[in-house]
Amino acid sequence: MKNKDKIPVHDLRSALELLKTLPGEYVETFTEVDPHAELSGVYRYVGAGGTCQRPTRKNGPAMVFHNIKGFRNTNVAIGLNGSRKRVGHFLNCAPEKLGFLLKDSVKHAIAPVDVSTGNAVCQEVVHLATDPDFDLRKLLPAPTNTEEDAGPYITMGLCYASDPQTHESDITIHRLCVQSKDELTMWLTPGRHIDAFRIKAEAAGKALPISISIGVDPAIEVAACFEPPTTPLGFNELSIAGALRGRAVEMVQCKTINEKAIAHAEIVIEGELLPDVRMQEDINTHTGRAMPEFPGYTGEAKAAIPVIKVKAVTHRVNPIWRTTLGPGEEHVNMAGIPTEASILDMVERAMPGKLLNVFAHSAGGGKLLAVMQFKKSSVNDEGRQRQAALLAFSAFPELKHVILVDEDVDIFDTDDVLWAMQTRYQGDIDTITIPGVRCHPLDPSQVPEYSPFITQQGMTCKTIFDCTVPFHLKTHFERSTFKEVDVKRFLPDFE
Incomplete structure (x- = not known):
């Protein structure tokens, strides 16, 4: 129609x-x-x-x-x-x-x-x-x-x-x-x-x-x-x-x-x-x-x-x-799409043109996990992706985790996001933790019994997983490029 x-x-x-x-x-x-x-x-x-x-x-x-x-x-x-x-x-x-x-x-x-x-x-x-x-x-x-x-x-x-x-x-x-x-x-x-x-x-x-x-x-x-x-x-x-x-x-x-x-x-x-x-x-x-x-x-x-x-x-x-x-x-869509809007607005005001898109992921119920697609245009943008993640936590206080990816990653495809994590992330240098922050009380891991660093229910350790390529290494992380073709020539009903 x-x-x-x-x-x-x-x-x-x-x-x-x-x-x-x-x-x-x-x-x-x-x-x-x-x-x-x-x-x-x-x-x-x-x-x-x-x-x-x-x-x-x-x-x-x-x-x-x-x-x-x-x-x-x-x-x-x-x-x-x-x-x-x-x-x-x-x-x-x-x-x-x-x-x-x-x-x-x-x-x-x-x-x-x-x-x-x-x-x-x-x-x-x-x-x-x-x-x-x-x-x-x-x-x-x-x-x-x-x-x-x-x-x-x-x-x-x-x-x-x-x-x-x-x-x-x-x-x-x-x-x-x-x-x-x-x-x-x-x-x-x-x-x-x-x-x-x-x-x-x-x-x-x-x-x-x-x-x-x-x-x-x-x-x-x-x-x-x-x-x-x-x-x-x-x-x-x-x-x-x-x-x-x-x-x-x-x-x-x-x-x-x-x-x-x-x-x-x-x-x-x-x-x-x-x-x-x-x-x-x-x-x-x-x-x-x-x-x-x-x-x-x-x-x-x-x-x-x-x-x-x-x-x-x-x-x-x-x-x-x-x-x-x-x-x-x-629930993911009703809670998550407004979350995306809030993050897009706050980051755009701070650093225009750098955050390309956001997905409040299904695994977090639209609240706990955001995948952020960030574009680094020069060496001066290195580190700004992490600032964008910090702004996301401010834009939506109930957000727990942020995964940062480059512009060539499809944020709505979990396999692609996890691929970025496997090939563009090192746990010891690309993980940023912020302990002792208020989050959402329905997360069952946010209780003192789970962690000695949680003093009361509803507090958490917020975490940034930076799965973006360091700008000076971008040429070493170029994806294989395939020829553009018109698939409908071969499969007319292909969607």
Whole structure:
């Protein structure tokens, strides 16, 4: 399909319609599936990829389940952002240029706008928590990803809240567990903006209104994953999604709380983060486990985390639930492409034209590992590649490892990156370690029991692997050059 003929994407449904026109990018099933462990178990094989338990399939299709056990008239979609190629289709961009697209979108942000409740499809159907039969567990087909999870999890909920003092708003994705008929627990990693809003509200003894929009335009799902310093406190990431689409994201006033939600969402949960209320995350199962997270391990259930008291659920007629697998390639793309944009922006401002591209690698879940393609043009550039790596750690604080490669290495081809490491790297002189730095608490190796140099959970030794050729030796490391030919002369259908 030619670009001009492509279905324009503006919400989840149009994104699915686009995928249906692209060979190999969409599958569906009408066989009944149990949301308890079975649904995620199926998609692990079909297309999860990322850091999921092997065997799994990288770059498999997105999938829709039409027959969810216990839930009539609700479908479940998973894996839409599960390949860079699909994200490229959604954003009309070559997959290898997505980081540059997002970098530029931050600079051309378009603020969201409000629409009337009559124009918001997310409020076609309204369920109030005051209704006697209201029960989140019967309304929401939130999957339990494994049989040891703390409970059903909302993994693709776009959480929207506002600073109670400045009224600046933020949107992000958090781990939400369905705990009762009208309660969710919310785990917020330290430093997240909504947690800063919650702390302010709690200090004043007030609840923090929060909306959770589920099933939205993939551009919003990706934009919401930007983090400081690229998007500092007070920067609404919805404006990045506006830039990606060339028009503002439409918001609507919630029915029961003083907050807004994404107007085109399939489902919206309205609630309040309660002050001074905490709940054990696995209070219903006592497994000690939460859910599978991006590094490929199941996170521990937290002993006491904030609680959202739900006031209402609104949705479209016959809504589509949106979910993802924590360790899957979908997380890699949603977290990783904004990471790439942040690194590209910071390094370009410091040393223009030297960093050619960045890949937030699948093995790090889009967060822990970056491969940086650096060009040395003269002997004066020697060492600047390592400065670029240091800037990357500043651009994205949760980054753990950087692999530096030359311009002739394909950063999206792991075999090529590892080839550079085998032939252009000496461990004793090309390894730079930075111990005692704060990173991401979900990395299980970042605990004092693992290393005597780690004093508390969430600290790490950040490492640069410099796999670039010393400039004065470049002529000794030239790859074998093959003749350029037109393969289609011999294989007309060759892609």
